[in-house]
Amino acid sequence: MRPRVGVITFPGSLDDRDALRAVRAMGGEPVPVWHGDRTLPALHAVILPGGFSYGDYLRTGAIARFADIMPAIREFAEAGHPVVGICNGFQILCEAGLLPGALIRNRSLRFVCRVVTLRVETSTSVLTAGLVPGELLRIPIKHGEGQFTAGADELARIEAEGLVVFRYAGQKGETGDDHNPNGAANSIAGLSNERGNVVGLMPHPEHAVDPDTGPTGGQPLFASLLERALERVG
Amino acid sequence: MKYHVEVVVRLKAGLLDPQGKAIEDSMPHLGWTNVSEVRVGKHIELSVEADDVDAARGQIEDIGNRLLANPVIETVEVRWEGRESNRTEIGARQAGRLEAEALE
Numbered sequence: 001m002r003p004r005v006g007v008i009t010f011p012g013s014l015d016d017r018d019a020l021r022a023v024r025a026m027g028g029e030p031v032p033v034w035h036g037d038r039t040l041p042a043l044h045a046v047i048l049p050g051g052f053s054y055g056d057y058l059r060t061g062a063i064a065r066f067a068d069i070m071p072a073i074r075e076f077a078e079a080g081h082p083v084v085g086i087c088n089g090f091q092i093l094c095e096a097g098l099l100p101g102a103l104i105r106n107r108s109l110r111f112v113c114r115v116v117t118l119r120v121e122t123s124t125s126v127l128t129a130g131l132v133p134g135e136l137l138r139i140p141i142k143h144g145e146g147q148f149t150a151g152a153d154e155l156a157r158i159e160a161e162g163l164v165v166f167r168y169a170g171q172k173g174e175t176g177d178d179h180n181p182n183g184a185a186n187s188i189a190g191l192s193n194e195r196g197n198v199v200g201l202m203p204h205p206e207h208a209v210d211p212d213t214g215p216t217g218g219q220p221l222f223a224s225l226l227e228r229a230l231e232r233v234g
Numbered sequence: 235m236k237y238h239v240e241v242v243v244r245l246k247a248g249l250l251d252p253q254g255k256a257i258e259d260s261m262p263h264l265g266w267t268n269v270s271e272v273r274v275g276k277h278i279e280l281s282v283e284a285d286d287v288d289a290a291r292g293q294i295e296d297i298g299n300r301l302l303a304n305p306v307i308e309t310v311e312v313r314w315e316g317r318e319s320n321r322t323e324i325g326a327r328q329a330g331r332l333e334a335e336a337l338e
Contacts, residue, residue: 058301058302059304062301062304066301094306095304100306101306102304102306102307104245104249104252104307105252105253106252107250107252108252109252109253109255109256149249149306149307150306151306154306183250
């Protein structure tokens with residue numbers, strides 16, 4: 001059985017096509033979903049793709065959070081199914097309160113577009129179930145507002161509960177300002193909820209599954225997602 | 235009745251404000267070397283039709299907290315028309331009753 005993965009298209013989504021294509025390339029069945037729908041079709045997982053939903057008006061993800069499809073996604077997440085937010089999708093999940101913290105303007109004020117090294121921090125998330133903490137992945141980032149931030153107490157809780165899924169790192173896995181492209185707190189590039197079924201990340205694994213177009217660090221993440229999506233059903 | 239308010243959204247004090255920083259850093263180029271603590275926020279004006287000031291206030295607080303600001307990173311202040319002294323800090327508001335002007 002091929003896991004069915006829905007990709008939500010909001011007005012201003014850019015990477016929905018690439019996400020659908022990556023799902024297919026990795027052996028899943030991609031299912032386009034429109035933001036104006038009120039129910040989800042039968043799915044094993046959902047991806048909120050990157051882009052600039054509603055032109056980033058007010059704040060990134062602030063308007064998309066109230067889209068017609070969002071109550072159904074919240075219900076899907078609360079039932080324990082995998083929900084992954086990439087870049088703008090991550091911002092939407094934070095705005096919706098499905099993930100802690102928020103994403104603000106890059107410390108440099110510049111839009112950053114390049115390949116980064118990510119260090120996997122946990123194998124308890126749906127995206128990293130098949131990986132080992134410490135493993136390094138090469139995946140592109142491209143964002144102007146990717147600086148993860150949270151209040152001091154919230155940040156301490158995120159760390160204590162092991163919710164950090166990825167950190168920006170150097171080629172040997174070291175972290176620090178030299179390897180932090182946007183000033184993110186504790187070099188956080190992605191994190192999950194307590195159950196590990198909702199994951200948000202700024203880097204774009206959907207742009208990193210095809211060796212013809214660059215690094216392939218997204219492959220193990222999609223493989224993990226597809227595997228976990230099916231387990232959940234079985 | 236129609237109530238007109240101004241809503242000011244600010245980044246929380248402890249958070250780095252890259253826009254404010256960029257503006258501040260540009261000042262010396264224009265010869266202003268005595269400027270610091272530049273912060274950039276949002277100013278939003280809106281009018282609400284409501285039965286009375288309490289109903290208007292409740293709704294505006296809801297709008298402020300759920301949409302206009304993200305409480306994780308921002309604070310909201312509501313300024314009632316023409317009355318600087320009657321500011322409402324959402325979440326930390328004084329108990330005194332507001333005497334907002336009703337607009338016709």
